[in-house]
Amino acid sequence: MSGMVDCNGEKMGIEKWTAKRRDFLRMLGYGAGAAALTPMMAACGGADASTGLDQMRAELVRDAAFWTDVENMFVLSRDKVHMNVGTGGSMPQVSLDTFAAKNLAKAQESGSGYGNLLELRQRVAPSFGVDADELAFSANTSSGMCHAILGLDWRAGDVIVTTNHEHGGGNTPMNIARDRYGVEISRVSLPVGNNQTAATYTNLFDEHIRGLKAQGKRVRAMVWSCPTYLTGTLLPIAELMEVVKSHELISIVDGAHLPGMMHFDYGALGVDFMSGAGHKWQCGPGSTGILIIRNKIRASNPLPLPTWFPVHTSTYSAAARTTTGTASYDIAASVTSCGSLHTPMFEALVASCELWDSIGRKKIETYDLALSSYLKEKIAERWGVEALYAPKDDPKLLSALTSFNPFKNKDDVMVSAKASEFVSRIRSDYAPGFEIRNASIPVIGAAANHNGLRISTHLWHDADDIDRLVDSMWDLAQKMA
Ligand SMILES: Cc1ncc(COP(=O)(O)O)c(C=O)c1O
Structure with a gap:
């Protein structure tokens, strides 16, 4: 990519840089704090305003010492670059220490794990914009999706509107509810690639729901991933909540990748359920998850709370759900408590959450997205923008997951063995290699799924990692052609 940006941030011969793209780059400035400069501002201030990619890189390395210190808080092996955070994160040293100390103390004191972890929930909930009664600890995303979906009072003929890019963690409880x-279950087919905006999603869902209603169907809930695990598209929660509210639906978000990646205020979003992983981007121990449950009426969502019963619990309140701004009972307690828990796991998750708070959740989100944006631009520059399954230009759709077709012969992406070979060779043939994964992506109009590559960019990566990854993938793509 080449071109110049003038001091008003206006495009000067940059065919690929849209207004939305410029907005995103401005956004990078506010996220990183007062000291941050947007690439445009940096370019305007310097003598050598150069290419858009150079500006993005300059922005990424500006805080390099800080992010190197952050990287050193992790024990990740250096024999490869870990870019599959979307599958599993890595506990920072502080969580490992907490886990070890609490585990030892539990053994020494012959401790048990009864209770609902109220004190731990109180420490974490404000970072997610909710109260402790609205933040439960679950076993993982899948467990949270089961709590959410299987606890609702479904009736025959109810319709769940969802997408064709959902993960098994959400599909399984939906299938159970079906049977x-x-x-x-009625699915919206999702677009892939850069040619989409947040409005694409509100229109898709709204039109789909209107179509079902016109057939006399009783649509009751919307279930969507934010972001999807296949393309990394961040289906926009705030905008989709407007669709949810206009149709008076129950909202269930598979937010496996949200905790630790995106700094969302769930009280302000007003979702009924957001099921996230503790063990992915939030870097807590395995078998931990965070489930947000709307438990009081806030201005963000005036709809009545759905009738819901706990399905996996030792705490059952027969109280009706509140109709006011005051909770009638601690619903998160009923999700969190089920017999004796392994409390050190959750203590370690909280240590990780508190580390994120001390670094700054918005700062982490901004850095993750800046890395992801830099990667997406570099892919677009080398392979062409049409290689991307993840959109890059609408900041509302951007996550730290990037999926694309790396093959020189574009049709090779239909051959899953080739995609697997790419993933294993990018690990084995480069030093250090890269840990990434495949995603089997339904593409509208395609005869079969595309086997794209999926890359996660997180707080232990830097611009050099992206540069080397892109060069290595490009090199491997030529060798495999
Ligand atoms: C979108 C999505 N939902 C659910 C899951 C399942 O996650 P967990 O292992 O936390 O249950 C994943 C796992 O990668 C995912 O990507």
Whole structure:
């Protein structure tokens, strides 16, 4: 990519840089704090305003010493670059220490794990914009999706509107609800690539729901991933919540990748359920998750709370759900408590959450997205923008997951063995190699799924990692052609 940006941030011969792209780059400035400069401002201040990619790189390395210190808080092996955070994170040293100390103390004191972890929930909930009664600890995303979906009072003929890019963690409880209660699952087919905006999603869902209603169907809930695990597209929660509210639906977000990546205020978003992983981007121990449950009426979502029963619990309140701004009972306690828990796991998750708070959740989000944006631009520059399954230009759709087609012969992406070979060779043939993964992506109009590559960019990466990854992938793509 080449071109110049003038001091008003206006495009000067940069065919690929849209207004939205410039907005995103401005956004990078506010996220990183007062000292941060946007690339445009940096370019305007310097003598050598150069290419857009150079500006993005300059922005990324500006705080390099800080992010190197952050990287050193982790024990990741250096024999490869870990870029599959979307599958599993890595506990920072402080969480490992907390886990070890609490585990030892538990053994020494013959401790048990009864309770609902209220004190731990109180320490974490404000960072997610909710109260402790609205933040439960679950076993992982899948467990949270089961709590959410299987606890609702489904009736035969209810319709769940969801997408064709959902993960098994959400699909499985939806399928159980279908077979057990006669719920109908209706899927919106999602677009891929850069040619989409947040409005694409509000229109898709709204039109789909209107179509179902016109057939006399009783649409009751919307379930969507934010972001999807296949393309990394951040289906926009705030905008989709407007669709949810206009159709008076129950909202269930598979937010596996949200905790630790995106700094969202769930009280302000007003979602009924957001099921996130503790063990991915939030870098807590395995078998930890964070489930947000709307438990009081806030201005963000005036709809009544859905009737819901706990399905996996030792705490059952028969109280009705509140109709006011005051909770009638601690719903998160009923999700969190189920017999004796392994409390050191959750203590370690909280240590990781508190580390994120001390670094700054918005700062981490901004850095992750800046890395991801830099990667997406570099892919677009080398392979062409059409290689991307993840959109790059609408900041509302941007996550730290990037999926694309790396092959020189574009049709090779249909051959899953080739995609697997790419993933294993990018690990084995480069020193250090890269840990990434495949994603089997349904693409509208394609005869079969595309086997794209999926890359995660997180707080232990830097611009050099992206540069070397892109060069290595390019090199491997030529060798495999
Ligand atoms: C979108 C999505 N949902 C659910 C899951 C399942 O996650 P967990 O292992 O936390 O249950 C994943 C795992 O990668 C995912 O990407």
